[in-house]
Ligand SMILES: Nc1nc2c(ncn2[C@@H]2O[C@H](COP(=O)(O)OP(=O)(O)OP(=O)(O)O)[C@@H](O)[C@H]2O)c(=O)[nH]1
C-alpha cells in the first residue's frame with residue numbers, strides 16, 4: 392500500500408491499470424546512470440534534479456526513441472549519464488525512463504492528430520483543479536473533464552475554488568457532493584490568502600498537478616505556496632533566460648513542506664478520447680462492484696441496455712445517495728465527448 396498522505400477515507404489509491412505498465416526496460420548498458428527527476432522541459436532540453444540534489448540540464452539519448460513511446464515528461468524519474476556536474480553550459484544525457492506510477496494524459500481534439508494521446512505529467516498522485524468562484528465564472532464541464540482525466544490517470548482529485556471573496560461557491564461545489572471530491576476554498580486578501588493553510592496541508596508530501604483556466608488565480612496560489620518559485624526553477628531560467636510562465640509545458644516546484652506542485656499552463660481543453668469507461672468506473676469502487684453484473688461490453692451510459700447500475704437504482708438498493716452518485720458518474724462519462732465552444 393502506498394501512503395496517500397491522508398486519513399480521508401474517500402481518498403483511495405488504486406492500482407493504475409495503465410500507468411503501471413512497464414514501458415521502458417532497465418538498460419543494463421548504463422549501470423552507473425544517476426537517478427534524477429524531470430522538473431521541466433523546454434525545446435528538447437530537460438531540466439533535472441538528481442537524487443543527490445544537483446540541478447542539471449540534459450538531452451534525451453536517441454535510443455529512447457521518438458514520438459510518444461520515447462517521451463520524457465515532467466515528473467518522470469530517469470537515469471542520466473555524461474556530464475552530471477551541473478556546471479553551466481554542460482549537458483547530460485537521459486538514457487532511461489523509470490516505470491511510472493501514474494500518467495496524466497490528454498488527447499488532441501482537432502486536426503490530423505485528433506485522438507492522439509500525449510502524456511503531460513508522470514508520477515503525480517493528485518490533480519488539483521483550480522476554479523474561480525467568479526471572474527471568470529466556473530465552467531462545470533471543464534471541471535468535470537479535469538476530474539475524468541484525474542480518475543483515468545489513477546490520481547486523486549482535489550477542487551480548489553479561488554476568489555471566494557467574490558461569490559459563494561457552495562452551489563457550484565454541490566455538483567461534486569455525490570462524487571465525494573474533496574474541496575478547498577481560498578480567497579486572496581491583502582497580504583494573505585484565506586484557505587492557503589488547508590491547501591498546503593492537502594499538498595504536503597504529495598506530487599500534485601495544478602490545472603486551471605487562465606485567470607482563475609493559479610499563479611497567485613503557486614507564488615504563495617512556493618515563495619521562491621523563481622529560485623526553484625532557477626535552472627530553467629539560468630539556461631533559457633526565460634521565466635516559467637513563458638514555458639509551454641509543466642514545471643515541477645518543490646514545496647517547502649515537502650512534496651511537489653506541478654504547475655501547468657492555462658488549460659483550455661482536456662482531450663479525453665483516450666479514456667476508457669472501465670478506467671473511469673474503476674475509480675468508483677461501489678459502482679464498479681455493481682457493474683460486474685453488467686452485460687459484456689456495457690458502456691454504463693444513460694442509454695446502455697440492461698446496465699446493472701440502472702437495475703441497482705430502480706430496485707431501491709442504491710438509495711438516494713446511490714442514485715445521485717450514478718447520475719454524477721454518468722455526467723462525467725458524458726463529458727468525455729469533444730469539447731463544445733464554451734464547454
Ligand atoms: N478577488 C480575488 N482576486 C483574485 C484572487 N486570486 C487571484 N485574484 C486575481 O485574479 C487575477 C488573476 O490571477 P492569476 O493568479 O494571475 O491567475 P492565473 O490563473 O495564474 O492566470 P494566468 O496567469 O492567466 O494563467 C489577478 O488579478 C489576481 O490578483 C482571489 O482570491 N480573489
Ligand SMILES: [Zn+2]
Pocket residue numbers: 682685686689690691692695697698699700
Ligand atoms: Zn453497465
